[in-house]
Amino acid sequence: MIGRAERGFTPISVVRRMSDLGDFTDFSADDDASADPPPDDSADSADDGDDFDAYDVSPAGSDRGLGSISVSQGLRVAEDGDDTTLKAFVTSDNRESVRLGKYLLVPYPDGETLFCRITSLEYAQEFETDDATEIHARRAMRRDDFAERDYKFVASLDPVAVLFSEGDDLKRRMTDRVPKPGAVVGEATDAEQIKTGLAIPSDGVFLGHLSVGGETVRTAASPPTIDYRLKDDYADGDPLVFRHTLVAGGTGSGKTHASKNVLRQYLDTTYPMDDGREVSTAVVQFDPQDEYAQMHDDNPDMDDGFARRLDREGVVHGGHDDTVAFVPEVEGASYGGGDHRAEQVPFTVPFRMVRRRPWLVAGARLNDNQYQALDHLLDSFFDDYGADATYEEFTTYLDDPALREELDESGRVHEATFDAVRRRALGSAFRRVFDRDARPVTDLVHELVRPGGLTVVPTYHVNDSRATELVVLAVASLLVDEKLSNDPTYERIGETPLIVGMDEAHNFLTDAESVQARKVIGKFTEAAKQGRKERLGLFLITQDPQDVADSVFKQVNTKLVLNLGDEDAISSVNIPPTLEDKVPYMEKGQMVVYSPDNSEPVELTGLSTCVTRHGE
Helix, strand or coil, X not given: CCCCCCCCCCCHHHHHHHHCCCCCCCCCCCCCCCCCCCCCCHHHHCCCCCCCCCCCCCCCCCCCCCEEEECCCCCECCCCHHHCECEEEECHHHHHHCCCCCEEEEECCCCCEEEEEEEEEEEEECCCCXXXXXXXXXXXXXXXXXXXXXXXXXXXXXXXXXXXXXXXXXXXECCCCCCCCCCEEEECCCHXXXXXXXXXXXXXXXXXXXXXXXXXXXXXXXXXXXXXXECCCCCCCCCHHHHCEEEECCCCCCHHHHHHHHHHHHCCCEEECCCCCEEECEEEEEECCCCHHHHHCCCCCCCHHHHHHHHHCCCCCCCCCCEEEEEECECCECCXXXXXXXXXXXXXXXXXXXXXXXXXXXXXXXXXXXXXXXHHHHHHHHHHHCCCCCHHHHHHHHCCHHHHHHHHHHCCXXXXXXXXXXXXXCCXXXXXXXXXXXXXXXXXXXXXCCCCCEEEEECCCCCCXXXXXXXXXXXXXXXXXXXXXXXXXXXXXHCCCEEEEEECHHHCXXXXXXXHHHHHHHXXXXXHHHHHHHCEEEEEEECCHHHECHHHHCCCCEEEECCCCCHHHHHHCCCCHHHHCCHHHCCCCEEEEECCCCCCCEEEECCCCCCCCCCC
């Protein structure tokens, strides 16, 4: 009797395996179409006595997790992250759900857990083969599906921390051990594990919800999202509000929407002062687009369901009643204020503020020698005319030809220097801003800074950039000077936790060679350094972060980065490369948060609905 192998019989199990690889025949019209058809082995196939038995090779039980730790390409945890090799094989049923940035858990045998994130995904050959061939390509072109089992799907993991229990508390430490080969890898879905792994505080100022690739991370808890919060007390160091915040985003990225949401949370917080009192935060927001006074009003687009969800998560919402629009009176500029219901308080910048701040009238073009001359002229002027002297009187003072001659002859101010100073000091912007028909801002400090109050200084109606700059710097410097002074004139400012918000910050805090710019940057750099001690927080909002002076920028601890399209802007915010690459692709409201003293760098999705009124 001739055996089946001897007469060309191919076992049915092999035929089925070959059929999985596709049709091997009829690759081209030139193939031998007259070839005899394969013999009919149906009779042999029906012979149960000689068929191979079929075995079920599926593992017993049910799958758990996404896959397992693989050692085939190396398994190493090192102090230098570049030397770490940690990979997981992902089973075919789980491959569609795996994304870059997803957070995973790998258990150790003793109950500790490695918390990690996916940093890369790749397919690798399962079998030794060359897939760059005509046969392979033609076979692939004739198939409608993809044979997952023919390839390995491997995820590279970045170990973030080791999670361990200490009593009833879950804690984290740096990664100091390697997981076992074959350890099951599972998705992190427990809110406590994720927050602990990323070092996100349980309490604090709400910024948004944790997300990966634009999709909000979901858990089995209620609510299912993971709230991201900034440290807001003195238990583990200074509240991060007093270590300053930068919100960077291009036009249409949602930075104003996000800023309103964050500032609204701060308005509902209190901080201890040196005398032991708990005092509510005051916010003074400079507003070039007339948008922030809308925070007085409720958002008509917020429905009851969304409001209840915010209540469950402890997110403050609703219009802030104690909101005042502090409107600068500027010649030729009229403020409508029709887009909000906040109280309006007009004010003017008194020229007497210049006595302590001569740089306000220095302009951008005075050199050091001319600035010294201006300083001397102002001292002499206020000595002669009194502390409440006006800008109009100063122009009269400079127009005196006898003064020019006297200063030149005495050698104190050369006549050419005097002429240069006079031209700069008699600019039209100064005449439009100083001493207008309204109460001086120095007489309105109690209205300007109110515990728990939001003061918005709109400048949208001022169509002169030099006048706008003068108003903003005058009011901001008043706040900063009083906060830093050992002998303040206005106790209210020193006794109140204060956030100074500055939209389009790049217009006011930019590096430049002029004396005025150096004075301004020096003042705000010192304010940023002393902020934590004086309860002063800077909240800077910009679409051009690369233009903010480095000395100020370096003091900012928390950066909220929304969509930015400019490469220079993206590189200037100094966030980790893994986050930097995501920035140009972010949708409106998506952001990355880099706050080294608060948590690991993460991606967030902001609230889809503003907690106060926003927009038209």
